[in-house]
Amino acid sequence: MKIVIANSIGIDKNGCYMIHSPSRWSEGVKNKYHWFAYYPWELAYLSSLLKKETKHRVKFLDGCLERLNFPAYYKRILQEKPDFLIMESATILIEENLALCLLIKKILHTKLIFVGQHASVFSAQLLDAGVDYVCIGEYEYSVLEIIQGKKQKDILGLYPNKRRKLLNINSLSWPEDNDVSRIAYGMPGEPSSEYLEVQMYASRGCMMSCNFCVASNVYYRQPNWRAREVKDIVNEIKYLKKKYPQMQGIFFDEECHTGEKKFILDLSKAIIASGLNNLHYEAMCDLRFLDADVLQAIKDAGYYKIRVGIETKSSKVMSGIGKFIDLNLIYQKLALAKKNGLKTYGTFTFGALGSDSREDKQTIKLIKELISAGLLDNLQLSICTPQPGTPFYETVKQSNFLRKNLSFRDYDGGNFALVDYPNYNHQAIEKMKRKALLVRDHYFLRAKLQNKNFWQWISSIYQRYGIKGLLIKAVIRFLSEVKYQAGKWFV
Secondary structure (H helix, E strand, C coil): CEEEEECCCCECCCCCEEECCCCCCCEEECCHHHCCCCCCHHHHHHHHHHHHHCCCEEEEECCCCCCCCHHHHHHHHHHHCCCEEEEECCHHHHHHHHHHHHHHHHHHCCEEEEECHHHHHCHHHHHHHCCCEEECCCCHHHHHHHHCCCCHHHCCCECCCCCCCCCCHHHCCCCCCCCCCHHHHHCCCCCCCCCCEEEECCEEEECCCCCCCHHHHHHHCCCEEEECCHHHHHHHHHHHHHHCCCCCEEEECCCCCCCCHHHHHHHHHHHHHCCCCCCEEEEEECHHHCCHHHHHHHHHCCEEEEEEEEECCCHHHHHHHCCCCCHHHHHHHHHHHHHCCCEEEEEEEECCCCCCHHHHHHHHHHHHHHHHCCCCCEEEEEECCCCCCCHHHHHHHHCCCECCCCCHHHCCCCCCCCECECCECHHHHHHHHHHHHHHHHHHHHHHHHHCCCHHHHHHHHHHHHHHHHHHHHHHHHHHHHHHHHHHCCCC
């Protein structure tokens, strides 16, 4: 039996390159120099599991990595002649991904299994549309039992059965690295990664429950944090470095890398003991769990950057999100990280529950202040998107804040606001994000010129994107500065 595990279509019908990350947010970009591919980690773990536990022929395909549109991906999958086709799709591309899979089913009589964010929320609708199996929540072992032929009524996590308990992540083999190359996701790689890095996962889950978070609220449906065994993490790094001598570092891209102090201290010691501290590491962290001991330990282990979710300056918006960070703590932790020689990256969002023009303007001022103070080296700006299945989605829907006549394609965390608050509509939210981008670009440009690392920055862009990409990005940045100077949105 032949099984194909497929990530999403890579170029949509509008010609947008898809940055697909169902457990967080996904977006489409018109300019390919703004595109990169996230490693589809849970599908990749599923691929390894099926290859280990069954004797079937398993093929992993990634339309995003290969930048395949509908016709090209259709031909690619058709060549494999799958008996089972497993698809994980975010809401943003569900219509195209579903149409693709149904066409494959029509031609080859393939059984379809849909998993992930959209499948966990719109399970009945997908079955009605012609999908054969729909898994909810964490899906690795549910899919395995389908393939093994277990009775459907006995498979936990298979809709409409109950969810299965959260899995023991130490039961999983290392994720797929044969049908796709893990280092290929580092070329060009996540834009703020400064080295040729492989995306890796040392833990799973987060003890917080921000109301917009897909991972906690849809995949796990509870606060949780599960760490892998330190020895196994180190062995995986060794394997990756041996397979990819050109690899320069690791990006720990799980929800919260620093969920437990003992774990991160033990991991740092093990990295040093194994001589792997000559690599460059960065990680998604929770600002609240970083102290002097942890920051010093990860610096000694070769970590060069921490990524933290700041989201907003507004206490009102923090309350709406369900994430509470004291403003003074933000400054203290970022300053402590800088003192330990670490670079810092922050995420910010606009249009979250509780926001209005006044509150989101405060967040833009915070961004300006943190960059000017040298406390942030990179940052990400997004529109807070009420992804189906999250408490944010349910709240705005019940409050009639969710815009009418939305299509699934509108659920794009980079481009579209989907809510109309009484005094803060979607156009105003989108405009606020555009203003924030101008402020970000201006103050980072000024900081790079003042710190005399401007040419190093230019060189890094050239190495990643080539001369054409450098020129395109230079033009975009120049136009951004012109708009900032012309508008002077904020003093």
